[in-house]
Every structure is written in C-alpha cells, then in structure tokens.
Amino acid sequence: MESFRKLIRGWLGKVLLVLFLLPLALAGMESLFGTGSNKDGVAKTVNDLEISDKDLEVQIKNYKDQYLSMVQGDESLLNQSYIAEAALDSLVNRALLIQQAEKLGITLSDAQIEQMIAQQPSLQVDGVFSKTAYENYLRSIGMTSQALIANLRQDHALKILSSMITDNSLVSKVDIQQISNLQSEQRSLLLSSVKLDAYKNQVKVTDQDITAFYNKHSQKFKQLAAVDVDYVVVSPALFGSQNQVTDAELKQAYDQFVQTQKKNAKVEVHHILITTDARKPAEAEKLANDIYAKIQAGMNFADAAKQYSEDPTSKNVGGLVEAYTAGAFGEDFDKAVAAANNTISKPVKTQFGYHIISAKPEAVNIPSFESEKARLTAEVLKTKNANVYTDTVNRLNEDVVNNDALDVVTQELKTVKIETAKAVTLGTTNPVLSDPNVKTKLFSDDVKNGDRNASSNIQLANGDTVWFKVRQYHAAGVQPLAQVKAKVKEQLIDQKAYDLAKAKIATMLNDFNKLPAQQVLSKYPQSFENAGVFTRSQGLKREIERAAFSVPAPKEGMWSVTTAALPNEMVVVAVASVKNASVDSLSAEKNQELLKLYQNYRGNQMLEDYTNYLKSQAKIK
Incomplete structure (x- = not known):
C-alpha cells in the first residue's frame, strides 16, 4: 500500500x-x-x-x-x-x-x-x-x-x-405468494365463439351515428407521421468490372504496401526518465544531459537506466517500455522514438520530465511483389471501380438536384427504375426506406414544413445510393372524419353487432353469476369448448387473456364468465377453476429468485420515493 x-x-x-x-x-x-x-x-x-x-x-x-x-x-x-x-x-x-x-x-x-x-x-x-x-x-x-x-x-x-x-426493503411471505400467484396462477378456460355476421345485418347506422362515434372515439383514429414518396436506387454492382489495372498502378500499390509494412513495424523502446517531482526543471535537464554524455562515452544504457532512471517499472529491465504505443508519453516522445532508429536520443522533455530514449525497430520481412500481385490487382481494381461509381453518383446527384427530378437517373442508367411507396412511417420495413439515414431525411423538419424537392444522394448501409422525392406528407395526429369515415363506420357496425350479440346472451351471463355451471349449460344452447389450462403470457390472444385473467376465481362448481371482442367475433370466456402455487411448493432457488426480484422492485421504489421527497425540499430551478 x-x-x-x-x-x-x-x-x-x-x-x-x-x-x-x-x-x-x-x-x-x-x-x-x-x-x-x-x-x-x-x-x-x-x-x-x-x-x-x-x-x-x-x-x-x-x-x-x-x-x-x-x-x-x-x-x-x-x-x-x-x-x-x-x-x-x-x-x-x-x-x-x-x-x-x-x-x-x-x-x-x-x-x-x-x-x-x-x-x-x-x-x-x-x-x-x-x-x-x-x-x-x-x-x-x-x-x-x-x-x-x-x-x-x-x-x-x-x-x-x-x-x-x-438493500433494506422488507419483503414478507405474503409478498412472495402474491408474486408467485401472478407468475404461476393456472386458469382452466372454456371458450364459446359467436360470429357477428348475422348481427351486422341487423345494424343500421346514419351519418349522425358515425359523427357521434367518431367524436367519442377520435383517439382510436390517430395516425403516425407518414409520407408518400418516389425513389430510385443505384448500386455499385451495376457498374461491374469495367476497368483494367496497369503495371504502373500495380508498382505504385506495392510501394505503398512496403511503406505501410515498415511504418507498422514494432519498435522496442527503452528510456531513462529524470522527473521534476523533487527538483527544478533546469536541474532535471542538466542531470539528463550528464547521463547522456556518460552513455555517449561508453556507459551501457541498461546500467545507466538501473542507476539513474526514476521510472520504477522499467529501470530494472534496461529501461524497457513494455507495450509501447504512440501517444503514451506525448508527441515529442514519439518524434524522438521515430528519429532514434537504432540510436540514442538526446534528452527529450515531456510532461513527465526528461527522457533519454533508445529505439530499435524490429526487422520487417516484406513479401515479394509477385506474391502480392494478385491481391494488389484485386484491390486496385476495386478502388478504380469504386471511383467510377463515385464519379457517376456525383454527376447524377448534380442532375437530380438541378432538375428536381428522379428520371434523370433512369435516363442514363436504363436498368434502374423509379419506385413508389405510400404511407411510409418510421416503422416501415422497406429495405431502402427503412435505412436510418433515409428516414432521418424523409421525416426532417424541411419535409414537414413543405419541402417537396428531390433529395440529394443518400448512401445506404449496403453501399447503394438512393434519391427520393416526397409527394405528400401526412402529419401525425387524429385523422379527420372525412379521411376515415369508412373505417369509423366499420368499427361502429362491429361495436353495435357486438352489443347485440352480448345482449342476446345477457341472461345467460347473469345466470353464471348465480347458478352452478352445469345448471346454466343445461338451460341454454350455448356450446363451450375446453381450451385447456393457461398461465399469463402463454400464447392466448391478447383480448382473451385479458378477459380470462380479469375475472375473480369462481366458487366450487361455478364458472366466472365474461366476453372478449375479436374481429367479426365475440368470444365468451369462462374460467372453471384457478390453481395457485404455494410458496412452500417452490424450490429454494425459485423462492430466492422471487425474493430478490421483489426486494429489488420495492427497494428501487423506496429510493424513488426518497428522491422525490428530497426534490420537494430542494430549490431546483
């Protein structure tokens, strides 16, 4: 320590x-x-x-x-x-x-x-x-x-x-039982389906009904922001391999490869550090120069490091800087390392003091030109094709923007065509329009404020390029009645048909609340099918699950019954029995898991309450 x-x-x-x-x-x-x-x-x-x-x-x-x-x-x-x-x-x-x-x-x-x-x-x-x-x-x-x-x-x-x-929230056995009930409660379900087509034939709706339903349920007719858009995509694959590689280009690529190999060669760096922690900078500089003179006069660098260096981690290993990377000691240190190249530098000043540096680059085994020729040919060809693609995109982009039109692309590249998409939202899964860069511009403030000009080019994640032109922007919010009247009418008819169907079995539903299930079943023609035993989140349709787990546990011999609305169908949901797991029946591991889960929940709730209390007492502005 x-x-x-x-x-x-x-x-x-x-x-x-x-x-x-x-x-x-x-x-x-x-x-x-x-x-x-x-x-x-x-x-x-x-x-x-x-x-x-x-x-x-x-x-x-x-x-x-x-x-x-x-x-x-x-x-x-x-x-x-x-x-x-x-x-x-x-x-x-x-x-x-x-x-x-x-x-x-x-x-x-x-x-x-x-x-x-x-x-x-x-x-x-x-x-x-x-x-x-x-x-x-x-x-x-x-x-x-x-x-x-x-x-x-x-x-x-x-x-x-x-x-x-x-960490000090209290959790009782009752708490664990409640969590266990939520997670493991098993309900035996019986279902009866009532098709609504016959009831829909009985429903008559007026424009006044539609308006009243829309005004009451307008929040059901919200829409996300959406755009109708035309777009055209250009891919690098369209250009194929249209270029050839010259000998001069290959020679230049090989020379660059050799330079990179030499530049990336590892360097073994040793240093002697004289700090300014316990002395003035001038004194540290003089001492460093004296040590450098001794090394030039024949003193072994490792011996000098052991005797004089104030870097405790390297002085006893010849001044070796383990895992040296550029930037570790600053730019001046790195320059001295690059300049040393099998020599010893004069003292170099950094924020840590004065360094005498010895640098020995490792020998580099550079592959021959012939062994690299195939790889370099492919790389040069790839680069040339990419340059052709880039030049073409830049030229097309200028034409698209200047003419405010996408067809200039299709006129030059006959194999591409303009695509159209309507009602595109942020959640659209179109492989082009769902690209984040595209969506950012499709739903930009400029588009929201009326910009309908052709976009500049956008590069997709896969390297393709797209241009688009928004035809119409649909703002987020409640859709006007004129736009959704048909949908409102359809929902209103569904609701009225559901109400008629439920009214027809209202007496039966009421009897299930008072009489044993078998007595009710013998009294009415309604047919139920045994759906099985379910826990929460076990694959039931959402509407049926909500209904099944919203009713209380039935008394012996009785059913708890309610209804759920599905498209063109009313489902009568009956719960015949409810079985809860006992805390004592849970494994020790499961019991501990539930305990920690609830402690964490309650602890975080307590911390939030405490923080809210501090807020109420604080001056926050």
Missing part, C-alpha cells in the same frame, strides 16, 4: 484516468462532478449545485447510446424529448442524493480509497497491484490525484446511501 501511495502522489499523479471507475459509477459521474472546469451555460440548479449544459449533453448521449443498442442503431426511432427529460432528471436525482450523503456524513477515508484503487482487477497482475498496468492507461489524461480521490469519495458516498435504502 505504501508503494501505491507514493506512486499516486508522484509523477503519475499528474495524469490519472478513472476508466476502472465506470462500472462503479452511476451514469454521468465522469462529467458532472469532475474538476469543476465547466464554463458552459447552466441547465439546472439543484440547491447550490449547478448542472451545466455540457453535463446534460454528455448524459443525453449516454442515454441515447443505451437506447440505440435496443433499436439496432436506428436513431429515427428514438423519442428525443423523452431522452432529454430522463437524462436531466437523472442528473438532478444524483445531485440530490450526493448532497444528502454529505449532510449525513457518509464518506470514505483516503486510505480506504487508495486500498480500493489498488484492489481493482484491471490494475492487478496475478492478483497483485501492478504499477505497469497502472501506467498503461494513466499517462496521457488530465485528472489529478486529488480529483480522482474526490470523485471516488463522492461516488461511493452515493452508492452507500442508495444501498442503505434499496
């Missing part, structure tokens, strides 16, 4: 990274409570704590990334306003809980925080804290050790306070 304490307070303490904190932190920690250097506008003030616009922007991006993973990256399907509200609310909640933790004196000591960092698996090798692993990702960012410790203290205070609430 002492070695770690020295390390964190030394030269590495100037550039600390908190990547390993991300799994521990609640969303947004890395920006909201960082170094306090934000100068942006204020999105919200929570008591005396400001949440900046930048904080909110970062949190919105975090939320968007989570939701995008659920919709395969299709941003057009996201509710942007909801995401923004949820992101801001999460930052407000976090601020309130952290402030409350401070009031309650919930905190960790420096020693506890240092121990926690040293125990992070990502910073250990074979179960022991590794300075090398620590260095690999702590070198080139700008958080101080003080900021790191402050963030850890704050984050864990929040974690402790949240856990005190969520």
Whole structure:
C-alpha cells in the first residue's frame, strides 16, 4: 500500500484516468462532478449545485447510446424529448442524493480509497497491484490525484446511501405468494365463439351515428407521421468490372504496401526518465544531459537506466517500455522514438520530465511483389471501380438536384427504375426506406414544413445510393372524419353487432353469476369448448387473456364468465377453476429468485420515493 501511495502522489499523479471507475459509477459521474472546469451555460440548479449544459449533453448521449443498442442503431426511432427529460432528471436525482450523503456524513477515508484503487482487477497482475498496468492507461489524461480521490469519495458516498435504502426493503411471505400467484396462477378456460355476421345485418347506422362515434372515439383514429414518396436506387454492382489495372498502378500499390509494412513495424523502446517531482526543471535537464554524455562515452544504457532512471517499472529491465504505443508519453516522445532508429536520443522533455530514449525497430520481412500481385490487382481494381461509381453518383446527384427530378437517373442508367411507396412511417420495413439515414431525411423538419424537392444522394448501409422525392406528407395526429369515415363506420357496425350479440346472451351471463355451471349449460344452447389450462403470457390472444385473467376465481362448481371482442367475433370466456402455487411448493432457488426480484422492485421504489421527497425540499430551478 505504501508503494501505491507514493506512486499516486508522484509523477503519475499528474495524469490519472478513472476508466476502472465506470462500472462503479452511476451514469454521468465522469462529467458532472469532475474538476469543476465547466464554463458552459447552466441547465439546472439543484440547491447550490449547478448542472451545466455540457453535463446534460454528455448524459443525453449516454442515454441515447443505451437506447440505440435496443433499436439496432436506428436513431429515427428514438423519442428525443423523452431522452432529454430522463437524462436531466437523472442528473438532478444524483445531485440530490450526493448532497444528502454529505449532510449525513457518509464518506470514505483516503486510505480506504487508495486500498480500493489498488484492489481493482484491471490494475492487478496475478492478483497483485501492478504499477505497469497502472501506467498503461494513466499517462496521457488530465485528472489529478486529488480529483480522482474526490470523485471516488463522492461516488461511493452515493452508492452507500442508495444501498442503505434499496438493500433494506422488507419483503414478507405474503409478498412472495402474491408474486408467485401472478407468475404461476393456472386458469382452466372454456371458450364459446359467436360470429357477428348475422348481427351486422341487423345494424343500421346514419351519418349522425358515425359523427357521434367518431367524436367519442377520435383517439382510436390517430395516425403516425407518414409520407408518400418516389425513389430510385443505384448500386455499385451495376457498374461491374469495367476497368483494367496497369503495371504502373500495380508498382505504385506495392510501394505503398512496403511503406505501410515498415511504418507498422514494432519498435522496442527503452528510456531513462529524470522527473521534476523533487527538483527544478533546469536541474532535471542538466542531470539528463550528464547521463547522456556518460552513455555517449561508453556507459551501457541498461546500467545507466538501473542507476539513474526514476521510472520504477522499467529501470530494472534496461529501461524497457513494455507495450509501447504512440501517444503514451506525448508527441515529442514519439518524434524522438521515430528519429532514434537504432540510436540514442538526446534528452527529450515531456510532461513527465526528461527522457533519454533508445529505439530499435524490429526487422520487417516484406513479401515479394509477385506474391502480392494478385491481391494488389484485386484491390486496385476495386478502388478504380469504386471511383467510377463515385464519379457517376456525383454527376447524377448534380442532375437530380438541378432538375428536381428522379428520371434523370433512369435516363442514363436504363436498368434502374423509379419506385413508389405510400404511407411510409418510421416503422416501415422497406429495405431502402427503412435505412436510418433515409428516414432521418424523409421525416426532417424541411419535409414537414413543405419541402417537396428531390433529395440529394443518400448512401445506404449496403453501399447503394438512393434519391427520393416526397409527394405528400401526412402529419401525425387524429385523422379527420372525412379521411376515415369508412373505417369509423366499420368499427361502429362491429361495436353495435357486438352489443347485440352480448345482449342476446345477457341472461345467460347473469345466470353464471348465480347458478352452478352445469345448471346454466343445461338451460341454454350455448356450446363451450375446453381450451385447456393457461398461465399469463402463454400464447392466448391478447383480448382473451385479458378477459380470462380479469375475472375473480369462481366458487366450487361455478364458472366466472365474461366476453372478449375479436374481429367479426365475440368470444365468451369462462374460467372453471384457478390453481395457485404455494410458496412452500417452490424450490429454494425459485423462492430466492422471487425474493430478490421483489426486494429489488420495492427497494428501487423506496429510493424513488426518497428522491422525490428530497426534490420537494430542494430549490431546483
């Protein structure tokens, strides 16, 4: 621990990274409570704590990334306003809980925080804290050790306070029984179908009826935003292999390949570091120059590293920088490595001090021209064909935009044609129009505001190119009666037919509430079929499931009966028996699973209630 304490307070303490904190932190920690250097506008003030616009922007991006993973990256399907509200609310909640933790004196000591960092698996090798692993990702960012410790203290205070609430929710056996009932309740169902065609023949509706039904149920006639659109698609495959590869082009491609191989060759880097932690920069520079002079006079580099280097992870291995990657020590260090090339550099200054660098590139075994000829030929040909395609698309795009017409594409490329699609929504599965880039422009503000010009070219995910021209835009909202009158009439007839059918069996339904099932069945001609035994979400049609699990459990010998409406059909749903699983009959594993499920639900509910209480007492503006 002492070695770690020295390390964190030394030269590495100037550039600390908190990547390993991300799994521990609640969303947004890395920006909201960082170094306090934000100068942006204020999105919200929570008591005396400001949440900046930048904080909110970062949190919105975090939320968007989570939701995008659920919709395969299709941003057009996201509710942007909801995401923004949820992101801001999460930052407000976090601020309130952290402030409350401070009031309650919930905190960790420096020693506890240092121990926690040293125990992070990502910073250990074979179960022991590794300075090398620590260095690999702590070198080139700008958080101080003080900021790191402050963030850890704050984050864990929040974690402790949240856990005190969520981990102490009480759950009884009755609670578990209720959850068990919901999950495992078995209902024996009998169904009887009543076709509505005969009843529809009895229904008469007037325009007044249609208007009244529409006014009462207008929300049933909502529509999503939709467009009627023409579009044309051009594919790279249309151009085939129209080019040939010259010897000069192959020679140029091979030369570039050789240069790339040499550039990507690994370099073995050794360095001697003289820090400015305990001395002035001028003193560090002089010492580094003295050491360089000794090496030039014949002193072995490894011996010099062991004697003088202040990099504890490399001094005893000849100054070797393990897994060197560009950027680890900064641009000046990288330039010195590139220039060294089997030589030893003069002292180079970086943010960590002064480095004397030895760099030895590995030997590169470059394949011969003949062995690479076939591959290079295919690559050059692919590039030339792609260039032809790009040039053609650019030329066609200029024609489409200038002429505000799609047929200029079909006039030049006779094998393509203009397609038409109507009522295209964000949920449309058309292989072209469902592309996120296309949908973003189809439903842009310009189109909503009346733009009906031909679009510029849009590249699809598969490499094809599409142009479109919106013919009509249908705004989201309730459709006017004139547009949906036929649909309103159809639904009204269905409803009236259903009401007539239900009225005809009303006496039977009432008798099921009072008499044994067999007595009712003998009294009426209604025929029921045994559908089987079902639990929730077990494959029943949604309307039937809702009806079946909405009625109470029947008394012995009786049925609980109701009806469900399906297209052109009324279904009489009868529940003959209900069987619940006993908590004692559940396996220990299942019982524990239900216990944790409900504890988690109730704990989160308690945390939400507590946060809402803090909101009611806070000054938020």
